[in-house]
Every structure is written in structure tokens, then in C-alpha cells.
Amino acid sequence: MLIVMQKKATQDQVDRVVDAIESRKYQARPLPGGERVAIGVLYNKGAVDANMFSSMPGVKEVISVTRPYKLVSRELKADDTIINVGDLQIGGNNFVIMAGPCAIESYDQAITIAEAIVNKGAHMFRGGAYKPRTSPYSFQGLGEEGLEIMAKVREQTGMPIITEVMDLETFDQVESHSDIIQIGTRNMQNFSLLRRAGQSSKPIFLKRGMAATIDEWLMAAEYILEGGNTDVILCERGVRTFVNHSRNTLDISAVPVVKKETHLPIMIDPSHAGGHRDQVIPLSRASVAVGAHGIMVEVHHEPDKAMSDGGQSLYPDQFEQLCVQVEAIRQAI
């Protein structure tokens, strides 16, 4: 961290900043320049809060130099983390397709969709049992019954399953049924949930918060690794911007940046990013081309009747077409 003083800062103000640094057990190293003094803050473990210094008298601005995360950093661990789910490998040179309905509505719905995708390219089955819904009046998911349906689908199709966890109370339940546990965009900074995930034996699928910077996202992953669980998959699903033609704005350049910063795998959810069926196939092609480790897409056999997110769900034949295109691009790059 570098603290830049104002041109007219007095020696007393500089000293006071140095004291504030040292009172927190960091080292202060003043760097006199032509017009103004800057003060380096050295040997800090973890993050130093820039806010502490930015409003002290004489301070012009505070600049962070090092990244706040440690365990997720590629500087710490250079080689890609590969996560094993049965025979499936996520990360490295593998490309994984997770597919299924937004919400599990019934056994018939779930098995119909699963059988439509299992041999067409899907590696894992996704579906919501506990659903975070903006409105308390919307369908909230089947809960434990939904988890049991998913387990039955796994048994019959051989696909491992992934579903979202919403709170500490139902964590054990989700953990016992699911092969990968999803933490959704609204819970990316639910730190109690992250701490619990850090103690889980299952891989965690951590969606980016809709207004999270990459630093904040990787810090959320750091919570999980710090708790002891090193199997974290990141998932970019679009961020909130002024743009109104898609549900969210897919931040596709996050993929090369995240791959440079961390050893963890990164996937893309084009369904929630686009929010309209027409956008999902092009965004999926872009996802594999940009270098993501996989995609998660919503598929429904009767999207017009789906209980949530029907408009962004693919028809099964569109999903099949998507898998063909994605595979062709994979071969090309």
C-alpha cells in the first residue's frame, strides 16, 4: 500500500500517518519525491484497509499495491486446480457442461429433461430445490422433495448433480444430496454461508455477485479456502450495469483475468447473463472461445410452462445444437 501525501503536507502530518501505520504493526517507509512525499506500507499480512488512512490530514490518496487474497492466488499455486466429481474433471483443459431446469417442479419434469440431455453433451444435471426469489409470492422451490428427485435422476442417468444452498439451516441437507453445492449471486458475500462451505467435503460452485469486483469475488473464495475446502469453482453470470437489453451484462473478459489471477476453474452461466433464449447459444459459443472451463445452461422441455425463468431456458433440440457448436469450437482452439 502506498499513501500519497498532499504537496503542502506538513512534517507533522507525515509523522502522524507513520504513527498510524506503526500502531497497526505494519512498517512505514516514507518515499520523498520531487513535489510530495509518499509513504509505503510494508509487510502487511492480509489486507490493509485503505479507508483507515485516506481521510487523515495531509493525505491525498491511498493506493493498494498487493492483492488482498492469498490462498486463491496463482502467485501462491501456479498450476491449475482440477476438481474431481466421480469420473468428471473440472478445471485445466477440461470443458464441462452443466444443464437442466431452473427449478425442479416434479419428478416427471426432471427426468424428462435429464433424459433429453444426458447423451447430447450434458455432463452434470442442474436444478433448483431451494430457490432465491425476488418476490415472496413466487414459487420458492420444492425443498427437500426437490433434492430427492434430483438424487433419483442421478441414479437413473448417471449424471452427478448440482443445486443451490440458501442458508445454514438447510446446508447439511443440500450437502448430503448434491455432488457440487452452488452458492448463488445474492449470497456471494453471505459470509456465514461461506464459512460453512469452507468446512464442506463437497466442491463449491461460487457465482459472482451481481455487483462484485473480481477482487471481492476472489476474497469470497478465499473465505472457503481459508476454511479448509480447496475445491471451489467460480462462475461468471453477468453483472448489473445500465445495459437493458440483457438480464445482466456478461463480463466475458473476467475469464482471462481470473485465469491469470487464480488457479481455480472458472465457468460461465450464459442463461442468467443473457436472460433471453436467443442470446444463450451465441453466449455459449463465446464462453468456450474465450477459454472458460465450462458452462451452466438452463434447459426445459416446455419452457412456456416453466415455473421460473422459462424465457431463458433452451428447448432440448436447441441444447443439442449448442453442444455440437461448443464441441466444434473446442476442437478449433
Next chain:
Amino acid sequence: MLIVMQKKATQDQVDRVVDAIESRKYQARPLPGGERVAIGVLYNKGAVDANMFSSMPGVKEVISVTRPYKLVSRELKADDTIINVGDLQIGGNNFVIMAGPCAIESYDQAITIAEAIVNKGAHMFRGGAYKPRTSPYSFQGLGEEGLEIMAKVREQTGMPIITEVMDLETFDQVESHSDIIQIGTRNMQNFSLLRRAGQSSKPIFLKRGMAATIDEWLMAAEYILEGGNTDVILCERGVRTFVNHSRNTLDISAVPVVKKETHLPIMIDPSHAGGHRDQVIPLSRASVAVGAHGIMVEVHHEPDKAMSDGGQSLYPDQFEQLCVQVEAIRQAI
């Protein structure tokens, strides 16, 4: 809701949309126009998900007409909700100042700050016992010990207290100590927490999510009212935008809009919005002038040594000056 068909939509496509509407128990009312057909969706209870229809063949776009919220709506309840905390009234024509440190660090720190503000204009004492922190390596709060310190401060100064709850596990604890329970920006859509808050006997202070629209924010409040707790105070604390000179961008026009849409009180947190001490006093003046029902500000007697958010905390004498200015503006308007 209004579903606008493409110019070239076939009768078959129109019929299919009508079917999709009616299969969900809504009424469909086609509205033929000069160039294209639009279909109204009538008598829906709660929200209809626009996504269901937006990608159906022949559909150009889907437009929501009614607001998704009910209980929080001023159309339902025209007069302001007034919330009583002891002798204190929040809402209506009252203006409330909540102040205190970001985090409770020790009894000495808490009581020092509380005594510095109690007769200067502060009506309530704020402080964090459980702290949501971006980094797992940052100070996470004193937990239950912090709650007990706050209770002691209340006893000695007479100020009611407000503190944040982070999860279901510690909800009872926070509820039993605190006079108002805060739900922070990162938990605005933690629906499990909102449902628990709906069963609480204490008022809930609901901060706006940093990327939430007013609709989403009011829907979060709707969860609490729907659960049975009608005492909700909304708090605007800045949203995330491209702007980089303040910690967040204070969306000050949210105040007149929220006051028009809902009967619930709305306050402003200028400390988290600005993020720099220099901005807090001007933003506080603007908050009272724009018509907010109160402000929540951070104060610390030694901000350079504060364990979190020191840079945005006011010195006690600045707080005193702030209260004088705020009161003067209140008299003026």
C-alpha cells in the same frame, strides 16, 4: 403485464401466448392495434414473471404494468408508518440521527464515543458486533461480547441501540439485545434472513443492496411485512456505479421516489455512501434537505486507530457540527 407481438406474428403464435397465459390461471386479453397485436395479462396476484413469455415465438417484448409489491405500497396504505422505539418515533415528520462506531472494539471505546454524542444530537447508538468483512483476515467483530457492551451503553446513556444481524444462527441473540435489527446491504436478498425478520418483534432496518433497484428493495421489505412484521425502516447507503471518487454513489433521488411508493420510513447512511470523512457532512445536509426520515453516521474518537472504516468516521466535534447544521436545515424546510 402487456405482451407485445411482432408485426409479422401469426395468429397461431398469438394463440400460443394466450394459452401460456391461461395455463397459469391468468386472463389474457388481446388488444389488436394498427400494426401489431398486444396481449394484456389481467388479474394476476403477486408478480408475473416477464421471462416466461419474452422468448416465445412471435413475441417482441414484455412490459410490466403493475408494481410487484403489495403490502409495502402506499396505494394500499396511504399514511406514513411511524415506528416507536421507546420514546423515539421514526417516520412521518420526525428526523432521527443514529450514530456510533463502525465496530464495537471494547467497552472503553464504545462508552467514550457514546458519551461524546449523546447530548449532541444522537438519538440512537449504532455499532457492529457481528461484522460482514470482505476479507476473512479482517477483524470480524466481538460477537456476543459486543452486544453486551452495547446493552451496557444503552443502560448508561439512555440511547436505544441498533446493530447488524448476519445469519439465522445469531438472530435470536441479536434480537434479544438490540432495539432495532439491521440487515446489511450484502444480505438484502438473503431471503432466509428476511423470513426470520418477518417473525421478529423488533423493527428491521433494511439497507439497500448495492446493486438493487427500488423494486427489488421494496420486494425485500415485502418479505418482512408478508411474514407479519410491519416495522421496517429502509436505508439508502449508496449503490455501485462506475464512479470512483466515493465509496458508493449515493442515490439521493431514491428518497422522493421511495416516499411516493411506500409508507415506510426511509433514512440515509452518508458514511458508507461517501466513504470519506470529507463527504459525510455535506451528504448529511443533503439528506435532511431531500426529505429523508433520518441519517445513520459513523463516529469515532480516534478514527486513525479504528479497526474498520476509520477513514469515513467523523470526529466527535465534526458530529456535533453536523447535528447543528442538520437541525438548521430542518427548521428551514
Next chain:
Amino acid sequence: MLIVMQKKATQDQVDRVVDAIESRKYQARPLPGGERVAIGVLYNKGAVDANMFSSMPGVKEVISVTRPYKLVSRELKADDTIINVGDLQIGGNNFVIMAGPCAIESYDQAITIAEAIVNKGAHMFRGGAYKPRTSPYSFQGLGEEGLEIMAKVREQTGMPIITEVMDLETFDQVESHSDIIQIGTRNMQNFSLLRRAGQSSKPIFLKRGMAATIDEWLMAAEYILEGGNTDVILCERGVRTFVNHSRNTLDISAVPVVKKETHLPIMIDPSHAGGHRDQVIPLSRASVAVGAHGIMVEVHHEPDKAMSDGGQSLYPDQFEQLCVQVEAIRQAI
């Protein structure tokens, strides 16, 4: 356009809105509903300004139904516009690569770069003669000398050239030298410039404004078509959001949306979107995969010494590698 009245709107308020509509020569068609009245505005030519009605007494909200653009709309012209520049075709199934330095610095620099890319995949040569620079103290381009250098490069390499125009005063000059005229992101709503472009005989390359919605962008193109010039190429170059890891946020889903809405070609500028060399190749791969009609990339033989945007310029061998990858993906899809 649909004007939704409040539940308690009086008949008098409804009448007043109807009058306001008809006084502007539109037709008003009231649509009584269960709980409230809505009023349709019919047969409007061009756009109706929602603002006119949104604050009238009794009005709850105003909703636009039809798109404001006409000539650029695919509803008007179903087949793709193909733009011919010599033997080169832009639009339809063609994929075009425009490459070259950010700024023309000297003849030696320009020809060195042009020769390094001409047989490696570049179809056109780009370079800035007049440069829009945030700072008045930055290098502002060589002006007319730069245009002459570009013309010489065209003569020697056979590549057509594209360069940016900044104002009416230098428009003729740029028009006489350049094969395609670029209007940059900061001038997307410089309406005087757009009107002049509408009278040009050269194709216009219209970059998206950094905060423009797709509607606004297409309306800017509409200015040019309305003036008589139907050869417009759109270029997505990233929008401004809270995201800070790339120079701008590439809004990649704009491609399928724009292709649906308009018959005009759409290209991507991954250099300005990413802003860092490491992001340019992955974003280029994503651009072709998503279905763009081409890319514009910055290349420099000595980026460390470039007078602008060196950090986002590719080395010639990286450009060659990019072209190979792009071509492979093109074959695959």
C-alpha cells in the same frame, strides 16, 4: 406507447392526458382495466417522448411499446446490409479484420506495422490521424500528414484504410483520404457530425458510446441513414460499468441483439474493450464465436514505445496467432 394511470386517477385526469395526446396529433385509446385505466397512444410516426406524459397528474408510468428507429430496423429491411469497400465485403457471412496502430506516428512506423500484418490476416489498415485524447497535453495525432501516410500505406500494401473523424472542419479531408470513416465513442451523439456523415459517400464505422443503450446507438445510426447514407457499420467497443479489471466492459450480448434488431453489420473492438494486451486474443476469439461481422484490433511493432494505447496493442506475432485462431473458429461455426 402506453400510459398507465394511478388506481385513484379521476376521470378528469384521464381526460387531460387524452387531450395532451391529441394536441400532439396522436390518437388516444383508453383501455379500462380491473383496477386502473391505461391509455394507448397510436399511429405515432417517429418517437413519442415518454417524458411528456410521465409527470402529468394521475399518471403512474409511461411505457414505450414500439422501437423509436425505422430505417435501421430489420422489421423494415429483412436482409443483411452488405457494404463493399473495393473487393472487400462487410456484413452477411463475411468476417473482416481491421488492424493497425492506435495512432499514426510516422511513415516508418505505419509501413512497418502494415507490412507485418498484410499477409497475416488483416483486410484493412486502421490508424489514427486525428486523435481524441482525454488530456490536452497528450499527443493529438499527426493530422493531415497522418492521412497522407495512410494513403501511401494503402498504395503500397493494397489494404483499404479506416481512420477517425473528429469534427466538421476536417471531415472533407478525412473523407477524401479514407475508405471508411470512423466516428468514435465520444462522438456517437455528436449530432452535427452524424448529419454530415449522412451526406458522405463513404461508409461510416459508428462506435457505440460508452454509456449508450442499443436504442440510442441505433438512433445515432438512424441519423446517418436518414441523411441518405445507408452504409453504416456498428462497432461494440465496451461500455462503462463498475468493473475495473478491463478498460471497458465488452457487452458481448449486444451482437445477437443488434443482429436481431437491425440489418447493419456489427463488429467488435476487443482492444479498447479489454485495454490490456492479455485480454485481446481471448476477446477476439469470443467475438468471432458470438457471431460478429469482424474485429478491429490494435497492433504495434514496438508497443512499449507507442505514443498512445501501447499497453493494449498486440505484437505482430500475437496478431498472426490471433488470425489463425479466429479463422479456426470461423470454420467451426
Next chain:
Amino acid sequence: MLIVMQKKATQDQVDRVVDAIESRKYQARPLPGGERVAIGVLYNKGAVDANMFSSMPGVKEVISVTRPYKLVSRELKADDTIINVGDLQIGGNNFVIMAGPCAIESYDQAITIAEAIVNKGAHMFRGGAYKPRTSPYSFQGLGEEGLEIMAKVREQTGMPIITEVMDLETFDQVESHSDIIQIGTRNMQNFSLLRRAGQSSKPIFLKRGMAATIDEWLMAAEYILEGGNTDVILCERGVRTFVNHSRNTLDISAVPVVKKETHLPIMIDPSHAGGHRDQVIPLSRASVAVGAHGIMVEVHHEPDKAMSDGGQSLYPDQFEQLCVQVEAIRQAI
């Protein structure tokens, strides 16, 4: 500027960065740290482009230390700039109210509005003669006739006038009629226009670009001062964000930040920020309370019939009420 090298950067990579710095005539000063090297760039005049270095091998990130602007900086000139327009003073402790219609529609319209506001608190008369409109089909203003109407209004009411200039071609015309020349949000980075404004003898009213940072805004002002015109008034008018309840998001904390960074006056345009009549009065109160040097508001005697922006225009009696409230707050602070 500070260039932070990666932990594993080689000495050769460090040397190469030093060369790149020195080849641009700056001084390089390597600062070896515990884990990595950082290199300071010293004695640069004007701005150094961070992009030049950020993608060089071994570079982790590049950090700007000094502000890019000089002449507008309060570090250069400590006391407030006061701009005189006849007897009117803008800046310092003065508070100015500019009011009038969005567009000049006719002499009758203009004089009716002007006479309704002249003794109610308005100091200057605003109105658009050349109008930047998103659609080519919208009313584009009366042009020179509008300017002549405004001049007549000035003559009859004594109020100085302000109107927008859109291009170089009409600059002389606008300059000769107007007392202050407005450059609109879409032209904030129209550098040709800024250079022309730098040579004007009239004060320039520079609206913030809807996606501009404060740095970029002050750099646009720097263009004008660098050209020789030191009379620049800044005007915050809202920025573009995801927020959809107001036309733009008023970035009210820009006021204290701008006042700290520059000696130039800063005003607020609550009409364009809010975009709805209901928001204009509360935002005006907030503007004076936060410390702005004035406001610009739209007033129309028949807003339902206005040719542009009717929905955000105040009725004359609302304007009068606004002036009373604003004055009361001014007295209070």
C-alpha cells in the same frame, strides 16, 4: 506514477521498463521492496499514459499518483474562481438559479415563462435554440431564431441568458448572442468544441458527460483553460447507472469532491438528473444543502404541451416554491 513488478519479474524485465520510461524522457526510480520491485516515474509534465506500461512483461500493475490536470487544480490556485456576468457573480459564496424552458418554442412561450420567473428567484434565463436530440425525428430547436428570441427576452427582463452550442459551425452565432455558453453532456469530450471554447470571451458552462469520471470532466475543463479561457462553470447533471427510477443518477457527492479538487464553480441540474417533476424540488433542496454554487432548472407554463422534456419541467408556481425553499436552506447553512 508507480509501476509494480510481479514477484518473479527478472532484472531484465525491470531494465526494460526503465528503458521504456527513459525513452519517453521521464525519470525512472526503482524502489526495491521485500517481495517485489516497484518503479516510480518522476517529473512528468502532463499525464503519463498508464497503458504504455501495463502490459509489458513482468509488470503487475500501474498506478497513477498525481492528478492529470494542472490549471483547474486547487493545488495550483487555492482561492475560488468567481465569474462575473453583468452584475451577477457565480462561484464563491454566491448561489445562482438559472431557469427556463428546455427548448425555445416561440417568442410568446419564452417571454411568458421568463416573466413568470424573473422576480421569483431566477437570476438567468436558460433555453435551447440548438437541441441535441436522440432521434432525428424529434424537434431540433429553432436555431438562430431561438437565439434572437432569447436576446429579446434578455432585453425585456434584464436576465442574462445561457444556451447550448452544438458544433463549430454555429459557435460564433451562439457566442455573439449568449452570456454564458453551455456545452452539453454529449459533447463533454468533443475536443474540437472544447478547443474553440478555450478561445471564447464568454464563460463556458460545462456539463458532466453521463459516463465521465471527475478526472475526465476536469480534464475537459483543462482543455478550455489551456486554450486561454479561465471562466468555466462545471455542472453535475446525473450519470448513467443501473438505477431506473430517475432519468440519470444525480452524483451529489461530486460537489464536495469537485470543490476540493478545483477552484472552479460547480452547479447542479436537478431537472435532467431526476427527469420527473416530482424529483426536481427535493433534489434542488439537496443541491443547495450539499454546497453547490447554483442550480439550473427547467420551467414551462404548459409542460403538458412542451416540445421536449415536459415531464421534468416545473410549473411556474412550483418554481416559486422551490426558490423559497432554496433560500431558506441557504440562510440556514
